[in-house]
Every structure is written in structure tokens, then in C-alpha cells.
Amino acid sequence: MEEHEDYITRIQIEDKEIVLIGTAHVSRASALQVKEVVEQEEPDSVCVELDEQRYHSVVEGNQWRNMDIFQIIKEKKATLLLMNLAISSFQKRMAEQFGIKAGQEMIQGIESAEASGAELVLADRNIQLTFARIWGNLGFKGKAKLMLSLFAGIFSKESISEEDLEKMKEQDMLDAMLEDFSDNFPRLKQPLIDERDQYLAEKIRTAPGKKVVAVLGAAHVPGITEEVHREHDLEALKERPKKSPWPKIIGWAIPVFIIALIAYTFTMNAEAGMQQTLSWVLWNGIVSAVGAAAAFAHPLAILTAFVAAPVTSLNPLIAAGWFAGFVQAYIKRPNVGDFESLSDDVTSVKGFWNNKATRVLLVIALTNIGSSLGTFIGGADVIRLFLENF
Numbered sequence: 545m546e547e548h549e550d551y552i553t554r555i556q557i558e559d560k561e562i563v564l565i566g567t568a569h570v571s572r573a574s575a576l577q578v579k580e581v582v583e584q585e586e587p588d589s590v591c592v593e594l595d596e597q598r599y600h601s602v603v604e605g606n607q608w609r610n611m612d613i614f615q616i617i618k619e620k621k622a623t624l625l626l627m628n629l630a631i632s633s634f635q636k637r638m639a640e641q642f643g644i645k646a647g648q649e650m651i652q653g654i655e656s657a658e659a660s661g662a663e664l665v666l667a668d669r670n671i672q673l674t675f676a677r678i679w680g681n682l683g684f685k686g687k688a689k690l691m692l693s694l695f696a697g698i699f700s701k702e703s704i705s706e707e708d709l710e711k712m713k714e715q716d717m718l719d720a721m722l723e724d725f726s727d728n729f730p731r732l733k734q735p736l737i738d739e740r741d742q743y744l745a746e747k748i749r750t751a752p753g754k755k756v757v758a759v760l761g762a763a764h765v766p767g768i769t770e771e772v773h774r775e776h777d778l779e780a781l782k783e784r785p786k787k788s789p790w791p792k793i794i795g796w797a798i799p800v801f802i803i804a805l806i807a808y809t810f811t812m813n814a815e816a817g818m819q820q821t822l823s824w825v826l827w828n829g830i831v832s833a834v835g836a837a838a839a840f841a842h843p844l845a846i847l848t849a850f851v852a853a854p855v856t857s858l859n860p861l862i863a864a865g866w867f868a869g870f871v872q873a874y875i876k877r878p879n880v881g882d883f884e885s886l887s888d889d890v891t892s893v894k895g896f897w898n899n900k901a902t903r904v905l906l907v908i909a910l911t912n913i914g915s916s917l918g919t920f921i922g923g924a925d926v927i928r929l930f931l932e933n934f
Contacts, residue, residue, distance in 0.1 A: 551577065551762065553769055561755045562748060562772065563587070566762035567649040575648040578759050582656035588753020590657035591667040592650050593744065593760045599666050602651055653759035667747035667758065669740055669781060676784050677735035739781055741767030746776040795860030802923055803858065805930055816933040820926045827922030828853040828915060832864050835914025839906035840897055845872040853915040857922075865912035872907045876900050 551574075553564040565581055567574035582590060594602065657664040745768045748758045760768065802824065810817030832853035836846045848871045853864040878900040889895030889902065896902050 552581065553765055555769065555772060557749065557773065559754060560749075563755070563757045564748075564765050564768060565649075565757065565759050566765040567759060568762060575652045578649050578652040579656055582653070582660055582662070582757055585755060585757055586660060587662050587755045587757040589663045589665050589751040589756045590653055590660075591665040591744075591748050591751055591756060591758040591760075592653040592657075593668050593758075593764070594650055594666050595668045595670045596666055597671055598668070599654075602647055602654070649759055662757075663752050665747060665751045665756075667744050667751075669743045673782055673784065674735060674740065677739065737763065737767065740764065742771050742776045743778060743781045744768055745771035745774075746778055748772060749775075792860065798919070798923065799858035799860070802926055805926055809930055809933065813933050816929060820929045823925040823929060824922045825854040827925060828857050828918035831918035831921065832868075832911055832914040835865075835910035835912070835917075836868050836907055838914075839903060839910045841868060841872050841903075841907045841911075842875045844875060845869075845907055849911045849914070853911075853918055854922075857915055857919040863908075863912050864915040865908035865910075868911040869904050869908035873904045876903065878904065 551566045553566070555562040555564065563581065563585055565574075565578055567578065592599075654664060656662075741764055744758075744760065744764060748756060748768065749772050751758075758768075806817055806820045806824070809820055829850040833846050833850040836849040841849070845868045849864050849868040852867040856862045856864045856867070885895075885899065889899040897906065
């Protein structure tokens with residue numbers, strides 16, 4: 545049995561009553577509504593759309609303060625962190641527009657659970673697992689489109705009225721948004737919305753007590769309303785996607801082909817072989833260095849990008865951006881102030897490039913993009929020189 549009122553959905557499953565509160569993540573009205581509903585309902589459990597990592601970020605405040613930039617590079621998480629920052633940037637800018645704290649409705653849910661004596665349930669899937677499943681479901685074109693969309697969101701100055709924000713919570717508007725979302729990123733909707741609907745629904749369904757209040761982003765309410773009547777395997781939803789062997793095969797096949805082509809050319813015409821080698825080094829080095837320069841990298845980091853790219857392009861296990869990023873981080877080491885101001889700096893183009901921590905991430909990302917472009921251009925030129933000489 546289901547009942548709907550203003551952004552509230554009531555579901556009865558046998559002897560358990562579930563109250564879903566559909567919120568906008570930067571809405572003042574949503575935070576106030578959470579407080580009122582928990583006080584009125586006096587639930588046994590309060591579920592919030594947070595995982596352990598985001599819960600600590602909310603409770604402890606500045607989650608970036610203790611970040612180790614060198615560890616981020618070593619663990620190959622620079623792209624993941626950039627995606628996280630891009631999403632945080634958009635939410636924070638919207639929250640500042642309305643004079644509230646991003647995620648205030650989740651904070652209110654935590655505080656109301658504590659005040660009422662209800663058990664707090666962290667109902668969402670680990671954010672890194674979600675990002676891993678998103679990334680694994682996208683091809684090269686989809687990944688590029690997603691990153692462009694995220695960064696467009698950072699640099700966009702478009703504002704939204706609070707009235708429009710509240711309209712976003714209406715059922716018909718939500719369906720239209722999700723349909724549009726599916727059209728633009730069909731592979732993204734499953735791990736970001738559908739799977740999390742199932743995960744959240746299972747955590748809510750199995751929450752302790754006879755009455756459960758769940759604080760959720762409004763986009764999840766329709767899916768959870770349907771999925772909460774079924775059992776879901778949480779372990780299956782937490783599995784990391786299996787990587788296709790083809791990217792690794794192609795990643796090794798290209799350098800082996802290039803090396804074999806240059807080696808064969810040397811046996812037939814040493815001068816042509818030297819031309820191929822020089823072309824490979826210059827195209828890889830120059831385009832990679834241009835990427836580092838676009839991130840306003842230190843000259844030594846730009847030089848590192850130039851030197852590393854021709855070599856790293858022949859080994860899929862390493863990337864030029866990591867070396868340039870290490871040099872940038874060593875010479876222009878981010879300080880505590882950079883990490884403390886990170887959440888504010890990423891809301892503007894100037895701040896993104898001026899902050900030493902995000903500068904390192906940009907150096908890694910843009911150097912790697914340059915190295916990839918250089919590999920394709922240099923490889924094509926190596927083939928051209930081979931065909932011209934033989």
C-alpha cells in the first residue's frame with residue numbers, strides 16, 4: 545500500500561511503515577521538512593542517502609584537509625577525484641546561491657535521528673564503488689562526454705530559482721529529467737540511479753523497527769517505491785565491474801606494432817627509421833607538454849611530460865601524467881590552506897587553476913590527454929613514413 549502527499553511517500557509492507565521524504569540536495573525547504581517529519585513520525589530508524597565515507601565528510605566538515613596528493617597519484621585516483629570535485633562544485637554553488645549548506649537535509653536527518661533516539665542507517669552504496677561501476681559502463685566516447693559535462697557544470701554561471709528547485713521534486717518533472725538523463729547517458733543511468741535505487745530500497749526495507757523514515761534525493765523516490773517490495777542482493781550490487789580484456793590487448797598491441805614497424809624500417813633504411821623515431825618522440829613529447837602547459841604546470845613538470853610521454857606511450861601500465869604530476873606536486877607542494885579552501889576554489893575557473901591541489905590533478909589529466917593524442921598522431925606519422933619509404 546502506498547500513499548503520496550507533499551514530497552512524502554508512505555509505504556506499508558506487512559507490519560512495517562516506511563516514510564520516504566523526497567528532497568532536493570540544496571533546498572532549505574527540504575531540510576525543514578525532514579526535521580518536521582521525523583519529529584511527527586517518531587520513527588524507529590532514520591535512513592539517509594549517505595555511505596560511510598560521505599557521512600564522515602558531513603560530520604567532520606572539510607573532507608579534503610587530510611588528503612595526500614601523492615597517495616592519490618600512486619593509487620591512480622586523480623580522475624575519480626576530479627569527478628567528485630566536479631559534482632561537489634555544482635552542489636556547493638547551488639547551495640551558496642540559496643544561503644544554505646550543501647546536503648543540509650542529510651545533516652538534518654542525522655541530527656533528527658539522534659534527537660529522537662532513532663537508529664541511524666547509512667543506506668547508500670559506497671561512492672567509489674558507484675563511480676567504478678559508472679566508469680566501467682562507459683566507452684571512450686561516453687567517458688569523454690561525461691567529463692566534459694561535469695566540467696561544463698563547474699564553469700557554468702547559470703543560476704536556478706528556488707521555485708524551480710522545488711519544482712524539480714515533482715513527480716512528472718522527475719520522470720522527464722530521468723528520461724532526458726537516460727537519453728544523454730544511457731549506460732550511466734543503471735549504476736547511478738537504478739542500482740542505487742535497489743541498494744537503498746534493500747537498506748530501507750531491512751532497517752530496524754516498525755516505522756522507518758528515509759531521507760532521499762527526490763530522483764530516487766519513484767524507483768525505491770517500486771524496488772522496496774522486492775529483495776535485493778547487496779553483495780552483488782557492491783561488486784566491481786569486470787574489466788574487458790580488449791583495452792589491455794589494444795593497449796599493448798599498439799606499442800608492439802609501432803616498435804616492430806620502426807625496428808623493421810631500421811633494417812631496411814636506417815635514415816627512415818631515424819625519421820620515424822624522431823617523429824614518435826616529438827609528437828608524443830610536444831603534445832603531452834602542451835597538455836601540461838595548459839594546466840599551467842611548472843616548467844620542470846612540462847619538461848617531464850615531454851621526456852616521459854614517448855616512453856610511457858609504449859607501456860600501458862604507466863602514464864606521462866603521473867610523472868608530471870609527481871614533479872608538479874613536489875615542486876609546488878599543496879599546503880593545508882589549499883586543501884581547506886578546495887571546496888570553495890573548485891566553484892570557479894580561476895580557483896580551479898590557482899589551487900595547488902587541483903593544479904596537480906589538472907596537470908595529470910591534461911598531460912595524459914596530450915599523451916594519448918600524441919600517441920595517435922605520432923603512430924599515424926610512423927605508418928605514413930613507413931608507407932612512403934616502402
